[in-house]
Amino acid sequence: MSAQFVQFLLTGLTVGAIYALVALGFSIIYNASQVINFAQGEFVMIGGMATVWFAAAGVPYAAAIPLAVAAAAAVGLALEKFAVEPARGASVVTLIIITIGASIFLRGLATLIWDKQLHVLKPFSGDTPIVLGGATLLPQSLWVLGVSLAIVLALAWFFGRTLLGKAMLATSNNRLAAQLAGIRVRHVLALAFALSAALGAIAGILIAPIAFTSYDVGVMLGLKGFAAAILGGMGSGAGAVVGGIVLGIAETMSAGYISSAYKDAIALLAMLAVLFFLPSGLLGRRGTERV
Amino acid sequence: MLEVEGLACRYGRIPALKGIDLRVAQGELVSLVGANGAGKTTLLRALSGVLPTWAGQVRFEGADITALAPERRVRLGIVQVPEGRQVFGPLTVEDNLRLGGYLRRRAEAGRALERVYAMFPVLRGKRSEPAGTLSGGQQQMLAIGRGLMAAPRLLLLDEPSMGLAPRLVEEIFACVRSLKAEATTIFLVDQNARAALAIADRAYVLETGRVVLEGSGHDLLSNDQVREAYLGL
Incomplete structure (x- = not known):
């Protein structure tokens, strides 16, 4: 393996981990409500921008980051309560258009509260690169990979081991039966939006020291996360992670070996290819249920 | 235990229940029979609160629960086993x-x-x-x-024998009988009218959103109208 290849691989993993977090957000909301939330990218933006804002006001990272995540979760709850919930019973397409509207609104709001400048967040643990097999790795990349891994494990535990997590899965599988079992499906929906928003915000905070942040950073990251979710299979948690990683690596490799001009096209090509040839994605649900 | 008065429900503008009156006493097994589309499942969904009530009142142990959320009803002990197993x-x-x-x-x-x-x-x-x-x-x-995991005090059973082989139907009805023996109050809807009436203390016959007959299970089994329409005799 050449040092160059290792370099691309490490960069790809870092970017992929961010895509995976955004894709998980898409999947959680999709599972709970069948809605594809195109405001997912704005949660990423809010995470990064709010942290920059709090940090500029002198709040230490240890407090600024939880505050920014909480702010994004609150926006997620508000989105559910004031935009999605009132339209309950509307078609899924209508709900998706509502989320597109919400994303435009949130971007506009961000330019009012903050500005249209690019901002950079200071790396969490300095910027002395770590040399690894001829390639270099920023300490921030370790943060990205470590936190992403911890989140994936925490989500696996939540959905696999806790009754609340299983109640969320049950609600997405059969809303009527969930109601009859005494599960408050509206709370499940609200929880899904808050959780997705928090995941998006964490992704936005982790990547901000590497890739800058601004009011419109969510457009591209949201799109990439969406592509990753489609690639892995919309609604599948493992699929979102695999889709994110695969997409991140594919993108970095093509940028390195072919041309960085086509980097963003890779995500869209991958998404189209999946939709044409494997509509349920790499790890999506295939019909195995007896009815 | 359960009292329903003038209950009406609609799907959009289409009325599905047009003023249902019925009651289920503590420890009773009450059956509801009727053709497809008579409104049996609609009635059970309204009783569980997953379908909004258009008019009328539902009381459980004297308390008005007409506007209560589904999970609150489950907590009170009104538990439904839905049609199609779900x-x-x-x-x-x-x-x-x-x-x-x-x-x-x-x-x-x-x-x-x-x-x-x-x-x-x-x-x-x-x-x-x-x-x-x-x-x-x-x-x-x-x-x-x-x-049963929800500790039902009033168990609403919607078509428990639907689509099952005869031996399994017998098994399910045996299970319903043993639940009754344990003093669970049961409101049973089943397309198998003969079995549902034979097992019932009392029963109601539903036609196009209205209760058209009521009586003891035994009386309805020998009622000419019921025999012709639901038992194929």
């Missing part, structure tokens, strides 16, 4: 059962789980398998077991 297919058998006890304390739910496994030993053997892979009869047992 198990959580991708989740395991045991997860399905545990979700049935979602509102109960962990220790209580654990004891209830043991009772359900004692009642349906086949479920214990399949506890780690996805519910979607069970046979129809096993899914029905699972659906009933999930309902």
Whole structure:
């Protein structure tokens, strides 16, 4: 393996981990409500921008980051309560258009509260690169990979081991039966939006020291996360992670070996290819249920 | 225990129930028979609160519950085993059962789980398998077991024998009888009118959203109208 290849691989993993977090957000909301939330990218933006804002006001990272995540979760709850919930019973397409509207609104709001400048967040643990097999790795990349891994494990535990997590899965599988079992499906929906928003915000905070942040950073990251979710299979948690990683690596490799001009096209090509040839994605649900 | 007065429901502008009056007393097994589309499932969904009530009143143990949310009714002990079983297919058998006890304390739910496994030993053997892979009869047992996990005081059973082989139908009705023997109050809807009437203390006949007949199960079984319309005699 050449040092160059290792370099691309490490960069790809870092970017992929961010895509995976955004894709998980898409999947959680999709599972709970069948809605594809195109405001997912704005949660990423809010995470990064709010942290920059709090940090500029002198709040230490240890407090600024939880505050920014909480702010994004609150926006997620508000989105559910004031935009999605009132339209309950509307078609899924209508709900998706509502989320597109919400994303435009949130971007506009961000330019009012903050500005249209690019901002950079200071790396969490300095910027002395770590040399690894001829390639270099920023300490921030370790943060990205470590936190992403911890989140994936925490989500696996939540959905696999806790009754609340299983109640969320049950609600997405059969809303009527969930109601009859005494599960408050509206709370499940609200929880899904808050959780997705928090995941998006964490992704936005982790990547901000590497890739800058601004009011419109969510457009591209949201799109990439969406592509990753489609690639892995919309609604599948493992699929979102695999889709994110695969997409991140594919993108970095093509940028390195072919041309960085086509980097963003890779995500869209991958998404189209999946939709044409494997509509349920790499790890999506295939019909195995007896009815 | 349950009193329904003038209950009306609509799907959009289309009336599905046009003023239902009925009651179920503590410890009774009351059956509801009627043709497809008569409104049987609609009535049960309104009783569980998953369908909004258009007019009328539902009282449970004297308290007005007409506007109560579904989970509050479950907490009161009004538990429904829905038509078509509606198990959580991708989740395991045991997860399905545990979700049935979602509102109960962990220790209580654990004891209830043991009772359900004692009642349906086949479920214990399949506890780690996805519910979607069970046979129809096993899914029905699972659906009933999930309902029992919620500690029902009034159990609403919607078409428990639908689509099952005769031997399994017999098994399900035996299970309903044993629940009645344990003093669970049961409101049963079944297309198998003969069996549903034979097992009932009292019964109602529903036609196009109205109660057209009521009486003891025995009386309705020998009623000429019922014999002709629902028993094919």
